Amino acid sequence: MTLADFPVGSIKGVGHAFADQLQKLEIATAADLINYFPYRYENYAVRDLSTIADGEHATIVGKIQSEPLFSYYAKKRSRISVRVLSGRYLITAVLFNRPYLKRTLKLGDTVTLTGKWEQGRAVLTVTEFHNGLPTDKGEWLPVYPVKEGISVKKLRTIVRQALTQFAGQLAENLPDSLRERYRLLGREEAVREIHFPSSTQRLKQARRRLVYEEFLIYELKMQAHRLKRQKAKNGVAFAVDNVRLQAFIEALPFHLTDAQQTVLHEILEDMKQPSAMNRLLQGDVGSGKTIVAAIALFAAVTAGYQGALMAPTEILAEQHADSLEQLFSAFSIRTALLTGNVRGKKRKLLLEQLKEGAIDILIGTHALIQDEVHYRRLGLVVTDEQHRFGVVQRRLLREKGQEPDVLYMTATPIPRTLALTVFGDMDVSTISELPGGRKPIKTYWVRHDLMDRVITFIRRAVAAGRQAYVVCPLIEESEQLDVQNALDMHSQLTQALTGIQVGLMHGRLNPEEKADVMNRFKMNQVQVLVATTVVEVGVNVPNATLMIVNDADRFGLSQLHQLRGRVGRGSNQSYCVLVAEAKSETSKEKMKWMTETTDGFKLSELDLKLRGPGDFFGSKQSGLPDFKLADLVHDFQTLAAARQDAAKMVRSQSFWQEDAYHLLRAPLRAAGILDKKRLD
Known part of the structure; x- marks a missing residue:
């Protein structure tokens, strides 16, 4: 039996009621409890106040110097404050929601007080209180994330009991060779130390061991799935008509860059193999990913298959449909657009033609994955801005064919850290250069009091025959947020820019209204487009040379870079103006980085450090793993080592056959990788 076979109620001190409460923390077994790690620690070593940093949790000893002041606030919540002399420092100790202590605290x-120290106010917000000198608690105690009805103190007690009750039963899952190579603690010792550290050094060693283990198990799943896919040989082996393909490439009105040719070769080689392609195509804004995808779709059609291109918005889907129709019209390739806006008889006819094979390439939004959509012979699926779709949506499109090749595209440069995790089972192609003739976009940061000069800048750009975007974070005024909104900005600019057509685009417009304003902007009937971030991805108007972003400090670096990428798409000099007060140091850093570099990959790494992986894509449906201890930013070197080790392991017979690895094979079996299930 393993610890997963023992219900948490089998631990001494855990009754039925408490076992039910632990379900709130998703703790059902002894294994769940022991693997429920602390997120920080209380240091109970008594400190002198002069050694405690602002914001630090620490323990002090002192004498009460005043009668406690008691008060209620916010629906019977209570607060006690009392003056305490600790060494030569007179401070205020504050205790929340412990009214019973007003009779205990005596002059x-x-x-002994433990809590968070605020140096400027000389206030200690007390989390733990003990009357008298400190008891022998040890230097460190764990603090766990808890929910109502479960105290940290009670959780500590049962974790300690579980570690005693199941001593010797925490099975080692790493082979000796790995532990010796990296000098890792044994699993039982690491788990004990992560809960109840004997020293700072031992805590670091325990975390290092458990982070490596967490990354290794994740990467084993990724690498095993990748190997399984490569060995399956049940995909489409495209017999591409190279003569037609070469004629198409030579007919393009421009030459492919070296980087485009490199990634195109990688994609076409994948398409010729019998194993299904699973490739991510990434490149900075304006690097020419779409034309590479178009060539791949053309190649699929020459081999007798259909292609599908799914985009996250109707605007982007329509734009792709227009550009592909222009590219393919001279080569007798039939394209069609399917969005929620295609209805009635037109929709019915389109679906019939698709099923019969009269449509070669279907472009659309998530409408492409609806039950009624059937392809005759789907061979290649292209998903644009793939992180905007959920895992289920991507899978449903892939399942419209018999193991079709899949090409994911993103203009959000993915930091290498995330590429190793979210896309760990994919091959990655990167377009690392921009087409020739493009001038670097000049970026400036101004504060709101210079808005009149910004409006003058817009007027000059329009007078020169150019166009401008003005982006706002909100559609309309908000009581909660003091930021510029699109409706007010549209009204302001309409009055300020007399004789200039100012359009408005936001997410609440219906598809016809969006298409109308976008078409008028493309035709220069609208010179200034006020919009929300609905224009962030894919909108291509080469004549637009000015991007104004209001309250730019409200956006992430990668999002700002995406917005900036809407200009600079022609041969004329383009500009990006970031309007922001940027009061915090982080906001100032963001503005500084945006004005100093146009390298999307560098900005994505900085953005990841600022916002963390969970918010990087702005979407929780991107497939990010939920690690218990590991940090994708700070533990990157450990992740890289684990990935390398996992790749070697899954390709060795010893991993699949020897007993030393059987506990590492178990998570793969549980994930369905060793049977016919798909890993998404």
Whole structure:
């Protein structure tokens, strides 16, 4: 039996009621409890106030110097404050929601207090209180994330009991060779130390061991799935008509860059193999990913298959449909657009033609994955801005064919850290250069009091025959947020820019209204387009040379870079103006980085450090793993080592056959990788 076979109620001190409460924390077994790790620690070593940093949790000893002041606030919540002399420092100790202590705190008593120190106000917000000198608690105690009805103190007690009760039963899942190579603690020792550290050094060693283990198990799943896919040989082996393909490439009105040719070769080689392609195509804004995808779709059609291109918005889908129709019209390739806006008889006819094979390439939004959509012979699926779709949506499109090749595209440069995790089972192609003739976009940061000069800048750009975007974070005014909104900005610019057509685009417009304003902007009937971030991805108007972003400090670096990428798409000099007060140091850093570099990959790494992986894509449906201890930013070197080790393991017979690895094979079996299930 393993610890997963013991219900949490089998631990001494855990009754039925408490076992039910632990379900709130998703703790059902002894294994769940022991693997429920602390997120920080209380240090109970008594400190002198002069050694405690602002914001640090620490323990002090002092004498009470005043009668406690008691008060209620916010629906019977209570607050006690009392003056305490600790060494030569007179401070205020504050205790929340412990009204019973007002009778315990007496003038002249010695107390031991643990809490968060605010240096500027000389206030200690107390989390733990003890009357008298400190008891022998040890230096460190864990603090766990808890929910109502479960105290940290009670959780500590049962974790300690579980570690005692199941001593010797925490099976080692790493082979000796790996532990010796990296000098890792044994699993049982690491788990004990992560809960109840004996020293700072031992805590670091325990975390290092468990982070490596967490990354290794994840990467084993990724690498095993990748190997399984490569060995399956049940995909489409495209017999591409190279003569037609070469004629198409030579007919393009421009030459492919070296980087485009490199990634195109990688994609076409994948398409010729019998194993299904699973490739991510990434490149900075304006690097020419779409034309590479178009060539791949053309190649699929020459081999007798259909292609599908799914985009996250109707605007982007329509734009792709227009550009592909222009590219393919001279080569007798039939394209069609399917969005929620295609209805009635037109929709019915389109679906019939698709099923019969009269449509070669279907472009659309998530409408492409609806039950009624059937392809005759789907061979290649292209998903644009793939992180905007959920895992289920991507899978449903892939399942419209018999193991079709899949090409994911993204203009959000993915930091290498995330590429190793979210896309760990994919091959990655990167377009690392921009087409020739493009001038770097000049970026400036101004504060709101210079808005009149920004409006003058817009007027000059329009007078020169150019166009401008003005982006706002909100559609309309908000009571909660003091930021510029699109409706007010549209009204302001309409009055300020007399004789200039100012359009408005936001997410609440219906598809016809969006298409109308976008078409008028493309035709320069609208010179200034006020919009929300609905224009962030894919909108291509080469004549637009000015991007104004209001309250730019409200956006992430990668999003700002995406917005900036809407200009600079022609041969004329383009500009990006970031309007922001940027009061915090982080906001100032963001503005500084945006004005100093146009390298999307560098900005994506900085953005990841600022916002963390969970918010990087702005979407929780991107497939990010939920690690218990590991940090994708700070533990990157450990992740890289684990990935390398996992790749070697899954390709060795010893991993699949020897007992030393059987506990590492178990998570793969549980994930369905060793049977016919798909890993998404």
